[in-house]
Amino acid sequence: MVLKRIETIFDAEPGTPEGDELEKLVTWVEAYEEKHFPF
Template sequence: MEIRPIHNERDYKEALQIVSGLVDADPAPGTPDGDHLEILATLIERYEAEHFPVDLPDPVEAIKFRMEQAGLSASDMQPYIGNLNRVYEVLNRKRGLSLSMIRRLNRELKIPAEVLIG
């Protein structure tokens, strides 16, 4: 088992191909193949984080997405954002989120704070 860093696209594709075969074999954790899979997965994850970063979603889009997931209306958002007029201002990007709104949305609707702060 030769393990080396992933430096370029060719190394990345080769590592993906090896991992694909290992995943299909489904090795037990702690076995040589299981360790090989775990190490390669870590290297791939690091390479992808550096070369294919994922931006955080827009705060308003995250709120709308959570509303859709939970079947919430603008009226249902009043406990987290404020009166209905304020809810519409936030959803239409005419007003930013306050710290207290961010805290309530994070705590009650489980929207990550780092997304809401963005």
């Protein structure tokens, strides 16, 4: 669900509501992956 939303707003311009949402979602996914799937 989160990845689908990221896909939908992937080309959002920085500083727009969608761009801000994209930044937050990507940060959340990165943190989740680091915690649950460390290298």
